[in-house]
Amino acid sequence: MKQLQFVVYLFILNSFLFTVNAQPYYKLPSIKDTAQFNKGIAHTAWLLTSSNKSHPNTVRILVYGQSISEQNWWKDVKKFVENKFPLAHIIFINKAIGGFSSDRLKIMVENDVVSFYPDLILFHDYGNEADYEKIIQVIRGRTTAEIAVQTDHMAVQNQEWHDRHNEVWLPQIVKKYGLALIDVRHAWKTYLQENKLNLKDLLIDGVHLNEHGNYLMAGIIKKYFETLSTALPVEPYTTILIEDKRLNFKKKHLNIPVIGNRIDFVWKPNARSDQPILVYLNQKKPSATTSCYYYTRPSLDTATFFLKKIGQLMAMKLTDKAREEDWMMTVTWTDSVQQQIGFTLNGSLTGEDGNGSSDTVFISRSGKIIIEPHFWFRAKEFANFPWLTTGDVLQWQVRSMCKDKVNPASFVTTVIQGVENRSHQLQLKGKAIRYLESIKVYAPPLQ
Numbered sequence: 001m002k003q004l005q006f007v008v009y010l011f012i013l014n015s016f017l018f019t020v021n022a023q024p025y026y027k028l029p030s031i032k033d034t035a036q037f038n039k040g041i042a043h044t045a046w047l048l049t050s051s052n053k054s055h056p057n058t059v060r061i062l063v064y065g066q067s068i069s070e071q072n073w074w075k076d077v078k079k080f081v082e083n084k085f086p087l088a089h090i091i092f093i094n095k096a097i098g099g100f101s102s103d104r105l106k107i108m109v110e111n112d113v114v115s116f117y118p119d120l121i122l123f124h125d126y127g128n129e130a131d132y133e134k135i136i137q138v139i140r141g142r143t144t145a146e147i148a149v150q151t152d153h154m155a156v157q158n159q160e161w162h163d164r165h166n167e168v169w170l171p172q173i174v175k176k177y178g179l180a181l182i183d184v185r186h187a188w189k190t191y192l193q194e195n196k197l198n199l200k201d202l203l204i205d206g207v208h209l210n211e212h213g214n215y216l217m218a219g220i221i222k223k224y225f226e227t228l229s230t231a232l233p234v235e236p237y238t239t240i241l242i243e244d245k246r247l248n249f250k251k252k253h254l255n256i257p258v259i260g261n262r263i264d265f266v267w268k269p270n271a272r273s274d275q276p277i278l279v280y281l282n283q284k285k286p287s288a289t290t291s292c293y294y295y296t297r298p299s300l301d302t303a304t305f306f307l308k309k310i311g312q313l314m315a316m317k318l319t320d321k322a323r324e325e326d327w328m329m330t331v332t333w334t335d336s337v338q339q340q341i342g343f344t345l346n347g348s349l350t351g352e353d354g355n356g357s358s359d360t361v362f363i364s365r366s367g368k369i370i371i372e373p374h375f376w377f378r379a380k381e382f383a384n385f386p387w388l389t390t391g392d393v394l395q396w397q398v399r400s401m402c403k404d405k406v407n408p409a410s411f412v413t414t415v416i417q418g419v420e421n422r423s424h425q426l427q428l429k430g431k432a433i434r435y436l437e438s439i440k441v442y443a444p445p446l447q
Contacts, residue, residue: 025212028219029190032183034227040180041146042234044120048081049230051088058089058412062118062145065125066105068153068217069096071209074122076218081225097307099379102127102135107315107375109138114418115294115401117143117262122182122221124150129169136177141421141446142261144236148180148224149173153217154188154199156206178445187220237264237440242433254428260443261291263416263426271408271435278405279415280427286402290320291419294401298329298394311341311358311388312377317370322398325349327369329394336387339378345369368398408435421447 038045047057061081063074078092095112097105102125113121121139125132139145151166166185174181191197199206202213209217240256265277279286286292298313299306306312311334326348332355333342344355345364353369356362362371379385401417416426421444428436 025215026191026195028216028223029187029194031187031220031223033181034224036174037148037180037182037224038227038231040174040178041120041148042231043144043236044146045228045231046233047119048085048088048090049228050233051085053087056087056089058091059085059120060116060118061090061092062113062116062121063092063094063096064105064109064113064121064123065096065150066100067096067098067208069122069124070094070098071214071217073209073214073218073221076214077122077221077225080218080222084225101125102129102131104314106131106134106138109135110142111294111315113139113145114142117401117414117417118145121145121147122150123147124152124184126152129165133173136173136179137446140177141444142418144262144442144444146180147177148182150182150221151185153184153202153209153213154192155203156199182221182224184217184220188216191216237262237442240439240441242436242438252429252431252433254433256426256428256439257423258426258439258441259423260441261417261419261421262414262442264440264442265406265413265415265436266438266440267408267410267413268435268437271410271437273408273432273435275430275432276405276407277432277436278429279403280429281402281416281419282425283427285404286416286419287323287400287404288320289402289419290318290322292400292402292417293318293322293324293398294418295327296397296399298396300392300394302395307377308386309388309392310336310377310379310385311339313371313375313394314377315375317372318398319367319370321366321368323349323368324400325368325398327396327398331388331390331392331394333390334388341376341388408432412440 044059044061047059051057063069074094081092082090093116095116097108100108105125105127125135136147139147149170151170152162171181173179192199202210202216204210238260242254281289295316295318297306300308300312313329328346329343330346331341331343335341340357340359342355342357345353347353347366347368350366350368354362354365356371358376359373361373364370401414402419403415406413406415
């Protein structure tokens with residue numbers, strides 16, 4: 001009898017528990033409103049589900065936010081999406097920054113997101129709601145990226161504020177800007193209640209996830225992606241078909257009015273030519289357009305995560321004199337009490353470009369770079385972070401997202417990216433225009 005009871009016990013236990021990384025965890029809770037999620041990422045869903053061997057769509061997915069978004073759950077989600085949609089060419093990256101709540105992340109968002117120009121962003125952040133909405137506005141005004149907003153998981157926080165933020169404010173933002181919602185919080189509560197768990201069972205410090213918490217977070221988000229089925233085409237761009245009657249091959253040029261901030265060339269099958277198409281935007285080479293440029297994150301070590309010390313530069317403004325170039329900033333003095341540093345700036349093409357300090361607006365001698373006082377990483381609450389020291393060197397690159405000339409290729413070519421989201425005049429010159437099949441023009445939903 002006892003043996004039978006033991007077998008029954010094991011059967012019941014196995015019906016609720018299973019093993020992940022040698023750890024027994026409970027089955028995932030059900031999720032709600034998957035139709036809203038599918039609608040909110042309709043273009044990404046179409047890209048993923050319509051990919052095939054002869055036409056593997058490129059799908060760019062960005063994880064963005066702060067420390068919760070840095071944790072290991074995202075790698076599990078990445079692997080799941082890649083395995084579920086093996087015929088798609090998926091570029092899945094993470095640019096989350098630990099400690100960067102909405103007031104800090106808003107400084108980074110435009111350069112971070114526009115330079116990658118994703119199809120989908122998995123987004124979660126803490127901080128004040130005004131800056132949170134500002135981040136959404138920047139993304140929706142500067143890219144056509146769909147945004148899947150993750151609600152907060154359950155943590156040792158002000159539950160009343162977070163309940164209102166996640167159950168009232170976030171759904172309003174989702175509706176206002178046409179986003180998707182991943183309701184982590186409701187599923188987290190259900191998981192805790194059904195399995196009689198405490199918050200500490202899923203967390204390492206009251207907020208951050210342990211292995212069990214990462215399992216749950218990944219599982220909730222994967223369940224949303226599981227619901228994606230064959231979708232109808234939803235295109236965030238206008239397609240301009242290139243027809244012979246629109247071209248004057250004797251003059252070898254094409255002049256087209258466009259509205260948006262990204263332009264892709266789609267080539268005819270087997271398009272090949274050593275002669276490039278010359279590209280002009282508003283009668284100028286794209287390289288003369290300030291907003292074509294972005295910068296990599298200033299870093300002490302370009303091979304690892306960029307943020308290592310208090311006092312580092314987070315952001316900058318590029319002026320109309322910016323060009324592709326490598327930059328170095330050398331720390332000349334530090335004051336950890338006043339949280340200030342002094343520095344010299346040097347460009348690979350420009351040479352020595354001035355010196356300044358973090359307490360005043362700095363305009364480089366060449367006029368290429370502007371640094372404002374709030375662009376520096378000051379963090380008294382990060383007591384374990386070391387300070388920059390004299391002699392430390394920050395490095396970054398300025399690169400262009402636009403091309404002055406382009407040769408026909410076997411793949412879609414992004415020619416213009418990051419310019420102002422408005423009306424433009426696109427002019428093309430060269431015999432290779434005849435190899436163009438169409439032009440895609442991306443117009444972000446917010447002007």
